[in-house]
Amino acid sequence: DIQRLYLPASGHFKTIFFHEEYVTPIVGGKPELIVPRPLAVIQGDGKAKPVLLHANHPQLIKYTGKEDVNYRKVVGYLSKLLKNPTTNHLSQPSIRQPQKFQTTVEINTPLFD
Numbered sequence: 001d002i003q004r005l006y007l008p009a010s011g012h013f014k015t016i017f018f019h020e021e022y023v024t025p026i027v028g029g030k031p032e033l034i035v036p037r038p039l040a041v042i043q044g045d046g047k048a049k050p051v052l053l054h055a056n057h058p059q060l061i062k063y064t065g066k067e068d069v070n071y072r073k074v075v076g077y078l079s080k081l082l083k084n085p086t087t088n089h090l091s092q093p094s095i096r097q098p099q100k101f102q103t104t105v106e107i108n109t110p111l112f113d
Contacts, residue, residue, distance in 0.1 A: 007044050015048040016077050017041045022056040033057075051077065 019040035023031035034057035041050045053060055053070045063071035 003042050006042055010045045011047060015045060017048055017050045018053055019050060020057050020060055021052055021054050024057040
């Protein structure tokens with residue numbers, strides 16, 4: 001059971017769960033939410049942050065440009081995590097602590113349709 005295994009470890013790192021707001025058209029069926037909030041999060045993880053994206057399921061990772069509200073939201077959360085990477089790992093005594101390092105992330109890849 002993934003939830004049972006995840007919960008004890010989840011207190012040692014930050015988790016962000018993205019989920020959709022709009023239904024996705026289903027060929028030959030009724031439109032539905034593919035990943036509604038209850039399915040996107042693992043219940044009991046008090047440090048997790050569920051984040052609503054204004055999109056249907058296929059649009060969760062398709063952005064119209066750098067000003068797209070969902071793009072800015074995802075990049076914002078990733079940027080916060082990358083600014084302090086040493087606080088976002090397991091801190092078990094058996095795991096060696098990482099050395100200080102600098103991370104540079106360029107977001108100039110063609111992410112847009």
